[in-house]
Amino acid sequence: MWALCDNREMTDSQQADSIHSAPHGRLHAVSTVLGSLIIPAPILASELAEAIMDSANPAGLEQLNVPLAYLSEILVTSLAVLAVVIIAFLVSLVMLAMRTKSKRALALPITVAAIQIVVGVLSLVFSQIVSSAGG
Numbered sequence: 001m002w003a004l005c006d007n008r009e010m011t012d013s014q015q016a017d018s019i020h021s022a023p024h025g026r027l028h029a030v031s032t033v034l035g036s037l038i039i040p041a042p043i044l045a046s047e048l049a050e051a052i053m054d055s056a057n058p059a060g061l062e063q064l065n066v067p068l069a070y071l072s073e074i075l076v077t078s079l080a081v082l083a084v085v086i087i088a089f090l091v092s093l094v095m096l097a098m099r100t101k102s103k104r105a106l107a108l109p110i111t112v113a114a115i116q117i118v119v120g121v122l123s124l125v126f127s128q129i130v131s132s133a134g135g
Contacts, residue, residue, distance in 0.1 A: 027096050028105060034089040035113035039120040041085045046078035089113060 053070040061069055089109070096105055 024096070024100050024105065027092060027099065028109070031089065031092040031096050031106075031109035032112055034085060034092055035109045036116060037085050038082070038089070038113055038116040039123075042078040042082040045081035046074045049074045049077035 050070065053073055059070070063069070093106060093109060096109070097103075
């Protein structure tokens with residue numbers, strides 16, 4: 001707080017450490033949230049697409065309880081949402097890097113995104129192992 005009242009300028013390291021000051025703080029938060037949505041957003045979109053397709057039944061299918069009913073529509077929806085989230089995440093990272101000029105500002109969003117990707121890939125691998133084992 002005293003630094004705000006002092007008329008001295010901040011050093012480069014102090015500026016790099018203050019990534020939570022506006023507007024960098026909002027951009028940092030947006031980047032972190034977008035990184036955390038890499039897995040949940042496509043899952044939510046696919047569930048919503050499945051619910052909409054099952055309720056509307058545009059193709060007039062008689063058996064909607066078949067697991068592969070409307071598979072292409074569900075996949076297109078989830079992959080499109082995944083692409084939008086990844087592009088928005090990358091754009092926010094570039095903007096954050098240009099504004100802060102600090103690699104430390106990128107650490108948390110990239111770490112969160114990496115964890116999301118690892119957890120997502122492991123979930124797919126383990127679900128494939130379970131389904132191939134007959135479970």
